[in-house]
Amino acid sequence: MIEICMLASGSSGNAIYVATQHVKILVDAGLSGKRIASALTAIGTEASALDALLLSHDHNDHTCGAGIMSRRYGLPVYATAPTWQVAGKKMGPIPADRCHRLPSCGTITFGDLTVETIPIPHDAADPVGFIFRCEERAIALVTDLGHVTPYIQERLQAMDCLVMEANHDEEMLINGTYPWPLKNRILGKNGHLSNATVAECLCKLISPQTQHVVLAHISEHNNLPQLAFDTVCLRLKEAGHLKQGKQLTVRVADRYLPSCHIQLA
Ligand SMILES: [Zn+2]
Ligand SMILES: [Zn+2]
Known part of the structure; x- marks a missing residue:
């Protein structure tokens, strides 16, 4: 059994819970320790039961609660060396024996949970994305990336669950109020994925094995959850991935509250 739950998702803070029968981990801690703890309680677990915290990259919306979580719950923290270099200073003191290196392209194991890291363009x-495996099940978690590289596409084949960002609607972003340098950053090769881009990418990744798609990191100002959902579902329908008899669900992760709690037996 492997499960995932989006505790919060978006630029106002990201935290994701991943667990097997024997291991419970948190991926990213971009909200207060208090909010993470209450989100975990809301889904029937508790912060003190966590075994590790993994960080995808150094941005504040993924790391601002990491120091607190480590100090309060004695959590070992895993991040790539460059992420430690940038985010480590902001996290406050963490005992050296709780600071662990994550390879940017490799595999680490926590009990019955295998975690593979994939370099992503952001x-x-x-920055890294993750594949979590337990027994025969695989979950991909890839948010905060400007484009999908051939390598990512190759690694994300045959997933039971795909969690990917649908950050913005290009038109909303272009016509919105963000200053142009920020618009260009988001639209750039190292920015964020649009609804249309992720829809296209999902068409190539969904396999007969895929049961769940979760759209994450939805922009508050340049997207709408319904628009992300509709854009992706329309494209998946056109490609024949969403039709009667196929067991594929598409969901959108909530910005503030725990959502998309998926368990794979
Ligand atoms: Zn982010
Ligand atoms: Zn980011």
Whole structure:
């Protein structure tokens, strides 16, 4: 059994719970320790039961609660060396024996949970995406990336669950109020994925094995959950991935509250 739950998702803070029968981990801690703890309680677990915290990259919306979580719950923290270099200073003191290196392209194991890291193109020090495996099940978690590289596409084949960002609607972003340098950053090769881009990418990744798609990191100002959902579902329908008899669900992660709690037996 492997499960995932989006505790919060978006630029106002990201935290994701991943667990097997024997291991419970948190991926990213971009909200207060208090909010993470209450989100975990809301889904029937508790912060003190966590075994580790993994960081995808150094941006504040993924790391601002990491120091607190480590100190309060004695959590070992795993991040790539460049992520430690940038985010470590902001996290406050963490005992050296709780600071662990994550390879940017490799595998680490926590009990019955295998975690694979994949380098992703984003304007952070050394950002990574994750594949979580337990027994025959695999979950991909890839948010905060400007484009999908051939390598990512190759690694994300045959997933039971795909969690990917649908950050913005290009038109909303272009016509919105963000200053142009920020618009260009988001639209750039190292920015964020649009609804249309992720829809296209999902068409190539969904396999007969895929049961769940979760759209994450939805922009508050340049997207709408319904628009992300509709854009992706329309494209998946056109490609024949969403039709009667196929067991594929598409969901959108909530910005503030725990959502998309998925368990794979
Ligand atoms: Zn982010
Ligand atoms: Zn980021």
